[in-house]
Amino acid sequence: MTEDFSESPGLVKTLRPYHVWALGVGIVLVGEFMGWNFTVAKGGILGSLLAMLVAGTMYIIISLCASELGSATKLAGGPYDWARLFVGPGAAASVGLAVYMEYIALEAADAIVVAFIAQEVFPELQVFPVTLLVIATLTFINYRGVVAALTLNFFMTAIAFLAIILFFFSGTFGVFELHPENLFQGAMPNGMIGLFAALQFGPWFFLGIEGAAMCAEECKRPSRAVPLGQQAGMITLLVGAAMTLFICANLLPSNIPAEGLGVSVYPLFEAAQASGVPVLIGLLAIGTLLTCVSSANGCVCDSSRSWFALSRDHFVSNWFSSVHPKYQTPYKAVIFTMPIAIAFAFSGYLDQVITFSIVSGLLCYVLIPFSLIRFRKMFPSHVSKVRPFVSPLQPWISYFAILIAITIMSTLFWGYRYNLIFALVFYLVAYFYFHNKHKKHQHEFDWGREMDWPNPSHHEAKE
């Protein structure tokens, strides 16, 4: 399927583990600065804690699956390529499209938020040109090279994460006063149903971490860089999420439904304002801005790789599969992210765009563990050539992750039922469309030639 690679050279292999970390954490960290606190509005502090733990468990498993699959396949398409190799063409194209939509919707949302932050600082600035400038700048950087884009992400993400750590330790070491009574007053305002409803916003803490494995094809040593970068990223996010929840729940009241933590737009920044320490307020303001830009930057990188992989295998026009001879980036796929992101950004429905991104993500979280289950069945022996990283307790934890993803998806029925139905119908139609389209290009997959692997176990059984 990959024989018509392109008329130009392949992607450059220069990335290191810290780039993988920067890509994964860079996309996700924005979720710690905003969005996660809607769990508090639904289920109180306990609901938020439960949502963080449930979503965290799912994402730890997804990260383990992504590390194993990414380091084994070493391909740019990520979940798309894993589904293509181990599940089937219809599922592959649907998940490829879901990844593309997930990241591009997130990029648009991030760009709008950057523009809103800029407007809060300078009220005379217009949202439209700033959003356009953010999208254009990030497209330009990603067009010029993946190393520059991800090195920039590394520094922005590191500053934003350091801001969270400094804020947390300033609180625990008494630089400002904490209010532990807030933790109990808004613990569980809507009872058990609130706890369940809060799950739908749990993915905000970690949404997109699986994208770290999508730069595997551009890594110097993918079998080391992908698992190391991905797992370090997941640990970073777990630490960040716990610190964020603790400090925000202490500083912002959550027992008043119309105000406080549950409805805050920038909870970490508002918590810093509540602390009254000017240095921390400035630091968290910078962190909020940087994390939005780094998230959008990582999204351009991942969505373009997904589109590039879809194009390389003829699911969409082969025209997008060209690699720039000088910068060695999938330049046409990178450019194509721009009009779609601009269209999403100016649709005017920010919450709808984000919900579509979450549903697309959850669809991936069903198919990524499923790809791993199939991978383990097809290649049961732990040969390091096929499987350089072996994740523990498989395939049982993959079944568990699928169960959690479906449970979280079902909670979207409260409040976002039409979005959920629309997204599921969209991907069902995509599935049948791509399944039929693929029949034209179908041929027997040569594992030896295309992956340098032995034949899968069912092949040997046939022989």
Added chain:
Amino acid sequence: MDMYWTVINGVIYLLAFALIGWVLLDASKTSKKLKR
């Protein structure tokens, strides 16, 4: 003051379009080179 911010917003538009223009121009040049 209004004029000042109109100019700044205009400059931001110009910058955005310059970046988009550069990317599109380079992509079209590269495509032509690769076809040859």
